[in-house]
Amino acid sequence: MNPQEPGLQEGSHARPAASQALRLLVVDDSRSDRLMAARVLRRAFPGCVLEEVEDEARWRQVLCGPRFDAAIIDYRLPWADGMELLQSIQRRWPGVPVLMLSGTVEETQAFEAVQEGLQEYLPKTDGSYALLPRSVRFALERARQRQALVEANETLRLVIEGVRGHAIFLVDAEGRVLTWNSGAEAITGYSEEEVLGQFVRPLLVPESSRSERLGREAEEAVRRGVYTGEGWRLRKDGGRFWADISVSALHGEGNTPRGFVVVLRDVTERKQAEEERRRASEFRERLLGIVSHDLRSPLQAILLQSQLLPRDVRPEPVKRATSRISQAAERMGRMIADLLDFTRGRLGGGIPVERVPGDFLLLVREVTEELRLAHPHRRISFVATGEGQGEWDRDRLTQVVQNLVSNALKHGVEDSPVRVEAWGEGDPVVLSIHNEGRPIPSELMPHLFDPFWRGGGSGSSDRLSTGLGLGLYIVQEIVHAHGGTIHVTSNAEEGTCFTVRLPRHPSVAARGQGPV
Structure with missing residues (x-):
């Protein structure tokens, strides 16, 4: 017999709160068997709510009530068999563990019930009743684990879906x-x-x-x-x-x-960006080729002819004209060199340096002497202390000294000296170039090393704005390529001072850079 079941009520699938008493259902038409099961369950689970069902009418009432935490059923009942009860409980309260306690079920029937979701089958013996509380505990724990797994899977599904x-x-x-x-x-x-x-x-x-x-x-x-x-x-x-x-x-x-x-x-956008960078790199290489070959070659020809022409002509106006051509060509050459360095520094991952053993203090002395000859009407003092041996890119550091001293000469007061100091009393070696004169405005200090920034403006000489504004940017890039630092201070009382610190060896530079 399969009795008609009442409809499901709203919230009937919800488990009772953890603070509520354990609810157990015992379905058996034998009063003595029910009493035996109830006695051991109440002893094992103090405070539990235990509902006993002895007939079909009570069974129908129970199905309309709240959810149970576990059910213990007989197999052979006057109004239904154990399989029908098992299926009714599963439909009414999904996930509730069901145990079967019977003295009439056959092995094949018990096996079929287990396949349908029965948690455990126990024969009606004194020993089985003694084991019933343990079986209920195991069934409750398995149900809890299954519910946790269902909830975890549902959470994972919602996360993945979202x-x-x-x-x-x-x-x-x-x-x-x-x-x-x-x-x-x-x-x-x-x-x-x-x-x-x-x-x-x-x-x-x-x-x-x-x-x-x-x-x-x-x-x-x-x-x-x-x-x-x-x-x-x-x-x-x-x-x-x-x-x-x-x-x-x-x-x-x-x-x-x-x-x-x-x-x-x-990641198509990232791929497209990489392709753009690759094309930009190819364009950079072509641009470097154009600047270094297609522009430098005719410029060198102009420079050479302007140097040869005064030897063959005597009139003073022609000599002055060829001198201006030569100076302009040299200035263009410096601009082209700066553009090449800027392109390498900004687009090529930094200005490359080739270190070889050498004396940094001697290098600074030689460059300072050359600048004294080029500026005979200006005073340039030089002081060196300590020892300057290390590994340097001589040509690049020559650019650094020339740029910084030339910058000091341009910005400094003409009747005051430019002081060049270098010392190597440890690691790193230090270069300091100081000039007196109008201080750099505070609002311009953050932009000193920006590319294409020129020191023009109110109170500045026109001579300061004749270049491309790449000198200090290139200086900074060369210093960084050596693993060093450059710092500037400027005020009305003490003047302007650029300080460069350079590690003697590449290994020191590498340690100072840190993670990218």
Whole structure:
């Protein structure tokens, strides 16, 4: 007999709160068997609410009531058998563990009931009643674990479903789609109904990359546990997108692969940015070639002819004209060199340096002497102390000293000296260049080393604005390439001072740079 069951009430599937008493249901038409079960259960679970059902009418009433935490049922009842009761409880209160305590059930019937979800079968013996509380505890714990697993799986499903920026899906060992989240639909254009059970590679992988059903991604995932890489993938409309790909292997018994978790992320914008950078790099190389060859070659020819022409002509106006040509050509040469250094520094990852052993203090002395000859009407003092041996790029550091001293000469008061000091009494070595004169305005200090910034403005000489404004930028790049630092102070009382600190060896420079 299968009695008609009442309809489900709202909230009937909810478990009682942890603070509520344990609710147990005992269904048995034998009064003595019910009493025996109730006695051991109340003793084992003090304070529990125990409901006893002896007939069909009471059974119908119980089914309309609140949920129980566990049920103990007999197999053979006047109004139904144990299988019917088990199914009724499962429909009414999903997840409630059910135990069967019977003296009439056969082994095949008990096995069938276990397959249908019965937690445990116990024969009606004195020993079984003694074991009943333990069996109930085990059943409650298994139910709690199952519920926790269900909730965890539901939480995971909701999280995966809510990740729209990533396509996350499962495929079986053959590559057929088992799950498909909303992110996968958003990225690929395929709905879940369209892809479930389909082979994933023909859907998403371009023909040129479709070498086999699972491909190297799955092979590496099986071998290493996870595959990560990038590649072109297809959308439903045939459009391609560059995907960041992760494939994780799922293993079954005997460590055999039973499927894969695939995560795809559309990184087409990043790929396009990389292509733009690559094209910019190619353009930079072409630009360097044009500047260094196509412009320098005719400029060198002009410079050479302007130097030869005064030897063959005597009139003073011609000599003055050729002198101006030569000076202009030299200035253009310096500008071209600055442009090349700027391009290397800004677009090429820094100005390259080639270190060789040498004496930094001697280098500074030689450059200072050259500048004294070039500016005979200005006073340039030089003081060196200590020892200057190290590994330097001589040509690049010559640029540093020339730029900083020339800058001090331009900005300093003409009748005051420019002081050049260098000392090497430890590591790093230090270079200091000082001039007196109008201080650098505080609002301009943060921009001193910016490219194309020139020290013009109110109170500045026109001579300060004749270059490209790359001198201090290049100085800073060369200093940084040596692993060093450059610092400037400027005020009305003490004047302006640039201080450069350079480590003697590359290893010291590397340690000072830190993580990128």
